[in-house]
Amino acid sequence: MLNFSFHNSTRIHFGEGQIAQITREIPSDAKVLVIYGGGSIKSNGIYDQVSAALSEHQWFEYGGIEPNPQYETLLDALDLIKENHIDYLLAVGGGSVIDGSKFIAAASQYKDGDPWDILANNGRIKSALSLGVVLTLPATGSESNAVSVVSRGGDKLSFASSRVRPLFAVLDPAVSLSLSTRQVSNGVVDAFVHVIEQYLTYPVGAKVQDRFAEGLLLTLIEEGPKALAEESRDDLTTRANIMWSASLALNGLIGMGVPQDWTTHIIGHEITADHGIDHARTLSMILPAVMKHQRHNKADKLLQYAQRVWCITEGSDEEKIDAAIAKTEDFFTTMQVPIRLSDVNLGSDDIESVVTKLEAHGMVQLGEHQGIILEQSREILQLAL
Numbered sequence: 463m464l465n466f467s468f469h470n471s472t473r474i475h476f477g478e479g480q481i482a483q484i485t486r487e488i489p490s491d492a493k494v495l496v497i498y499g500g501g502s503i504k505s506n507g508i509y510d511q512v513s514a515a516l517s518e519h520q521w522f523e524y525g526g527i528e529p530n531p532q533y534e535t536l537l538d539a540l541d542l543i544k545e546n547h548i549d550y551l552l553a554v555g556g557g558s559v560i561d562g563s564k565f566i567a568a569a570s571q572y573k574d575g576d577p578w579d580i581l582a583n584n585g586r587i588k589s590a591l592s593l594g595v596v597l598t599l600p601a602t603g604s605e606s607n608a609v610s611v612v613s614r615g616g617d618k619l620s621f622a623s624s625r626v627r628p629l630f631a632v633l634d635p636a637v638s639l640s641l642s643t644r645q646v647s648n649g650v651v652d653a654f655v656h657v658i659e660q661y662l663t664y665p666v667g668a669k670v671q672d673r674f675a676e677g678l679l680l681t682l683i684e685e686g687p688k689a690l691a692e693e694s695r696d697d698l699t700t701r702a703n704i705m706w707s708a709s710l711a712l713n714g715l716i717g718m719g720v721p722q723d724w725t726t727h728i729i730g731h732e733i734t735a736d737h738g739i740d741h742a743r744t745l746s747m748i749l750p751a752v753m754k755h756q757r758h759n760k761a762d763k764l765l766q767y768a769q770r771v772w773c774i775t776e777g778s779d780e781e782k783i784d785a786a787i788a789k790t791e792d793f794f795t796t797m798q799v800p801i802r803l804s805d806v807n808l809g810s811d812d813i814e815s816v817v818t819k820l821e822a823h824g825m826v827q828l829g830e831h832q833g834i835i836l837e838q839s840r841e842i843l844q845l846a847l
Contacts, residue, residue: 463668463720470714473630475704478698480632481508484515484552487594487630492550494521495543499555506640508598512554519782521682522546527555530734530741531562533578533614536569540577540595543570543591550592553628556599557720564610564626567591581612581619590623590832595631600638600705601657605631616819618735633709635702643690647797648742650686653708653783654679654793655745657728662753662763663721663830675716676770681707683771687796688752693740721830726752728828728840739806745773746799747806751846753787755838759831778808803846812842 475483494516495828501844503509524539543566553563567590568602579585596607604610608627632689638646661675688694704811710716730744757764761783767788768774782792791801800806818842820826828834834842 463671466718467684468718470606470627472628472713474606474633474709475630476633477702478634478636480634481511481596482515482810483630483632484512484596485518486731488516488519488550488552488739490518492519492637493546493548494519494550494552495537495539495546495548496521496552496554497527497559497566498523498525498531498553499527499559502640503554503598506637508596508637512552512596518550521552522548527559527562529558530611530613530618530738531558531565532661533565533581533612536562536565536612540570548591550594552594554596554598556597556645557602557604557652560595560597560628561610561612561753563593563595564590564604565621565769567593567626568610568621568623569690577846580621581614583615587621587623587625587646593626593628595628597631597705598635598637599641599645599649600633600635600708601652603653603709605633606709606713609712613735616735617823618731619823631644631709633705635698635705638639638701638705639696639698642820643798644740646689646695647686647799648740649708650682650689650704651746651794651797651799652742653711654682654686654687655742655749656708657682657716658713658749659724659726660717660720660722662760662767664724664760665762665766666720668720671716671718671720672766674710675778676751676767677706678707678711678716679771683793686793690798694830710737723733723752723756723828723830725828725834725839725842728825729816729820729842732816732823732825733808734777736815736819737806737808743799743806746794746797746801747803747846748842750787750791750794750801751842753790754845755842756829756834757783757787759829759833784821803843808847810847813840818845
C-alpha cells in the first residue's frame with residue numbers, strides 16, 4: 463500500500479428529514495446565499511424544507527446553475543454576494559450546483575487577478591466562503607470532497623482545494639425519488655466509474671481499499687437497476703444505498719494508498735465540452751474502451767474485478783477479461799446509457815477535435831503509469847466507436 467494522509471472534515475447528516483439540520487449547522491447571524499439549479503427544488507418540496515430550516519436566518523437565493531456549470535453564470539453570483547455581504551453559501555442540488563458553489567466560494571474571495579486563473583492557471587486559493595450542501599442528485603461525491611469542475615466555452619476544467627470542501631452535507635434519500643430515469647441512471651454510472659478509476663490499476667496490497675471498492679461496485683450493480691424498475695423505483699432503501707455509495711465513491715477514502723487512473727474522466731470531459739453530452743454518458747462510452755486498450759497493463763486487477771465483482775472463474779485469463787468487460791457493458795446498457803460513440807451519433811471525424819483539446823489542456827500523459835500519450839488516447843476513442 464502506498465503512503466497517504468487522509469482527512470475528510472465534512473459532517474454528513476444522512477436520512478429522511480435531515481434537511482432540518484441546516485438550522486443548527488449554519489450560524490444564526492450568517493447571511494446565507496442559497497444556490498440551486500433549474501428550479502425543480504421549488505416543485506418537489508425541497509425548497510420549502512430549506513426555507514423552513516432557514517426561517518430564523520437572513521438569506522438570499524441564486525438559481526440557474528446549469529449542468530456542467532458555466533463560468534459566466536457563476537460569476538454573476540459574485541455581485542449578489544458583495545452587495546448583500548454574504549458570508550455563507552448553501553448549495554442545494556447535484557454535482558453541478560455543488561461544483562459551481564465551490565467555485566463561487568473561492569472566486570468571491572480571490573484577490574490575485576481574474577478568477578478564471580483558479581481553473582486555468584492553478585491560482586492559489588487563500589480563502590473561501592463557508593459552504594454547506596443539500597444533495598438532491600447522488601452521483602459525483604462533490605458533497606464531501608474538495609474538487610470542482612467548471613465549464614467555459616469549449617473548456618471544462620477542474621480545481622481542488624481543501625478550503626472549498628463543504629463543512630456539512632445533508633443526504634436525504636427521499637429527495638432523490640423525484641429524479642428522472644435519466645438522472646438516476648447517470649448518477650449510478652458516474653459513481654460506478656468513480657470507483658473503477660481508483661480500483662482498476664495495479665495491485666499494491668491495499669486489501670481494505672479493494673474490498674471497499676468492490677463492495678461499492680456490487681451495491682451499485684444490485685441497486686441501480688432497481689431504481690429504474692417500475693415496481694421498485696420508489697423504494698427508499700434502494701435510493702439510500704445508491705446515495706451513500708455515490709458519496710463514498712469519491713470522498714477520498716477508497717483512493718488512499720492506491721494508484722489511480724482518471725483517463726476515462728479526462729477524455730469524457732472533452733467530449734462533454736465539445737458535444738454537450740451528459741457527463742456520465744461519456745464515461746459509459748469511454749470506460750470499456752480504456753479497459754480493452756489497457757487490458758495488459760491492468761490484467762491483474764481486471765482478473766480480480768472479473769472474479770470478485772462478476773463471479774467469473776471459468777476460462778483462460780484472456781477470456782475472463784473479455785467476459786468482465788462484456789459484463790460492464792451489459793450493466794451500462796441495463797442502466798440505459800450508451801456504450802459506443804456511435805450510440806450518440808459521434809464518428810471517426812469527431813475524434814481529432816477531442817485529441818486536440820487533450821493536447822491543448824496538457825493532458826498528454828494519462829493513466830496510472832502516465833503512459834497513455836495522445837496517440838493512445840486516439841486509439842481509445844477509436845475503440846469506443
